[in-house]
Amino acid sequence: MPRLGAMLLATLVGLGACGGNGDPTPPAVGLEQLQERTRAPRDRPLLLVFWATWCDPCVAEIPDLVTLQTRHQDGLEILSVSLDVFLHPIEQSRALVQAQLERTPTPYEHCIYVGTQDALFAAFELPGGIPYALLFDAGGKLVRHFNGRVPVEELEQLLAVSSHRSL
Numbered sequence: 001m002p003r004l005g006a007m008l009l010a011t012l013v014g015l016g017a018c019g020g021n022g023d024p025t026p027p028a029v030g031l032e033q034l035q036e037r038t039r040a041p042r043d044r045p046l047l048l049v050f051w052a053t054w055c056d057p058c059v060a061e062i063p064d065l066v067t068l069q070t071r072h073q074d075g076l077e078i079l080s081v082s083l084d085v086f087l088h089p090i091e092q093s094r095a096l097v098q099a100q101l102e103r104t105p106t107p108y109e110h111c112i113y114v115g116t117q118d119a120l121f122a123a124f125e126l127p128g129g130i131p132y133a134l135l136f137d138a139g140g141k142l143v144r145h146f147n148g149r150v151p152v153e154e155l156e157q158l159l160a161v162s163s164h165r166s167l
Contacts, residue, residue, distance in 0.1 A: 026098070079110075
């Protein structure tokens with residue numbers, strides 16, 4: 001198992017995260033890969049978004065996230081984490097996520113979480129409902145939780161402040 005974990009991490013790092021922009025098949029990742037991604041140094045804040053194809057508010061939020069990423073391509077990194085495996089096997093989850101991304105192309109990264117629900121909820125303080133997002137500054141410090149859809153105006157205000165100082 002450690003070798004598999006190392007291979008997954010190498011793949012994750014090689015992709016630059018969870019799946020390149022426009023990658024038709026988001027990779028499956030575990031808790032360690034997500035935690036590493038949030039702690040990794042980067043040049044801009046990271047918005048980690050938890051969602052699923054079966055969650056109507058999550059799907060409705062995608063255009064807002066596209067707008068945010070388009071407006072702030074140099075000032076915000078978005079990583080979308082599908083939780084479809086909580087209801088479907090991984091291959092079906094991949095097909096569902098891929099189909100959604102084909103319907104609504106996005107300029108940000110995607111992956112599919114494949115670990116346990118309890119571990120994920122504990123590690124990222126998920127309240128149990130999605131959509132749910134976490135904003136990390138460029139140094140990996142957790143700045144804000146967003147329970148429900150990300151409020152675009154509020155996030156843009158935070159990003160404007162961060163352009164003058166660290167979040």
